Amino acid sequence: MHMAHLLASSMGGIRAAGDLVARMQLKKMRITEAKRYVADKLHVTPLDLSDPTLMRGLREELDIGTITGVPGVAKGIAAKVRIAELLDIEINSVEQFKKKTGLHK
Amino acid sequence: MKILTRMGDSSNVELTRDELRKDLEEGSEAAAKKAKIPILTENELDYLVDMFAAPTRIWGVQRGNEVVMTKDGCVNALNSSRMSSGVVAPVNREVGVRLFESMLGFDSMEVAHNDYSVKPQRFLKALEQLHMELLQETTIFPLFYGFMPNLGLYYRPDGSFENPSDLLPFGKIDEARRTQEEALEACQKDCILMSDCMLEMGADGIDYDTVASTGDAEFLAVLRTTEHVAGETGLPVEIGMSSEMVLGFHGELEYDGVRLAGLWPHQQLELCEKAGTAIFGPVVNTNTKKTVPWNLARALTFVKACTEIAKIPIHPNVGMGVGGIPMFETPAVDVVTRCSAAMIEIGKADGL
Numbered sequence: 001m002h003m004a005h006l007l008a009s010s011m012g013g014i015r016a017a018g019d020l021v022a023r024m025q026l027k028k029m030r031i032t033e034a035k036r037y038v039a040d041k042l043h044v045t046p047l048d049l050s051d052p053t054l055m056r057g058l059r060e061e062l063d064i065g066t067i068t069g070v071p072g073v074a075k076g077i078a079a080k081v082r083i084a085e086l087l088d089i090e091i092n093s094v095e096q097f098k099k100k101t102g103l104h105k
Numbered sequence: 106m107k108i109l110t111r112m113g114d115s116s117n118v119e120l121t122r123d124e125l126r127k128d129l130e131e132g133s134e135a136a137a138k139k140a141k142i143p144i145l146t147e148n149e150l151d152y153l154v155d156m157f158a159a160p161t162r163i164w165g166v167q168r169g170n171e172v173v174m175t176k177d178g179c180v181n182a183l184n185s186s187r188m189s190s191g192v193v194a195p196v197n198r199e200v201g202v203r204l205f206e207s208m209l210g211f212d213s214m215e216v217a218h219n220d221y222s223v224k225p226q227r228f229l230k231a232l233e234q235l236h237m238e239l240l241q242e243t244t245i246f247p248l249f250y251g252f253m254p255n256l257g258l259y260y261r262p263d264g265s266f267e268n269p270s271d272l273l274p275f276g277k278i279d280e281a282r283r284t285q286e287e288a289l290e291a292c293q294k295d296c297i298l299m300s301d302c303m304l305e306m307g308a309d310g311i312d313y314d315t316v317a318s319t320g321d322a323e324f325l326a327v328l329r330t331t332e333h334v335a336g337e338t339g340l341p342v343e344i345g346m347s348s349e350m351v352l353g354f355h356g357e358l359e360y361d362g363v364r365l366a367g368l369w370p371h372q373q374l375e376l377c378e379k380a381g382t383a384i385f386g387p388v389v390n391t392n393t394k395k396t397v398p399w400n401l402a403r404a405l406t407f408v409k410a411c412t413e414i415a416k417i418p419i420h421p422n423v424g425m426g427v428g429g430i431p432m433f434e435t436p437a438v439d440v441v442t443r444c445s446a447a448m449i450e451i452g453k454a455d456g457l
Contacts, residue, residue: 026247050171
């Protein structure tokens, strides 16, 4: 079931930029607006956001987490700190992490 | 030439091109008549005819039209039983969530307990919090915390409240209404408890799934909970429904002056938006005695009525037995990929 949906219609999560668009949908943006917002922040087109070839390299360059294991590239909460800055949004887990570590401004 | 497709129970069926189009028209008309909404257009029917007539096993959206996936039921498909299409893989949910992120490339995910009802989950509150907290440190994609309000568990024999299904056959309508009003308060309290406690764990949102499975009282509990969670904590809320129409077990309950019993998806959406919902998931149940084209056209008609008026993202449920998908524990990819793509290309869904 999941595989079928992923093949037919998914943005591909962190294989591409599906996680970033999902974050904007949590802000109540519909798909076109959410894609446009993320594309503008990444300086790519909305079509590029579902392209795992383009996004694989761009994600590593931006250091926002990659689908494959690459030593030294930001992972987990570190990647989300950078995503929050990149998209200019607050991410709850990042805010909680900053509180716990005393990094909260 | 015959076109090979499936029935709502997933068995094969062959249709002529005329029979296919007739099924699509009748499915759309069935939804339109019930909910007083527009039928699918000729162009939309043409797309669906071509899609079902194509001999390919897989169908998909046009490149660039891909959408975001949200998920209910956590990793039950991995480590639960057949009830959740689960394969009982020896995988815990921390590993499972990581696999959904990396191996499957899901756009978001949900943390939840296998039971998935709020009533038992509240007893495991600390454990649930810990798993959310730990997963937030190791994952990148948005993580919801999810559960079913499942008001049914609050009634006897599972719960302490009198069961309206026991009272109604004896004509005890006032008593049946009263017990639902009392039970919904308890359910709402638990829903708020399990939502609020996820804020400091770093949750990205809360997913209420299979909403209104026990009718209008359950829907009211969730709308009130959403109002609190979205308003007080600021956590985004996704509401996934349980069926296309809210059943009126109570019959007189209202939210914001609107009677809940008998509401169709586009009407449910309007109330969910008022309550503060971030993402709405309409559900259209599959009729196993009808073909997949009939069921999909019916589902698309309901979903289109939502996406045409929505101010928030619409993620229709396209799982086992809903959204045109056959009611079968291992639905075939030929129909799943077609329902998936059509929900976006015709239904104009923002996600699934």
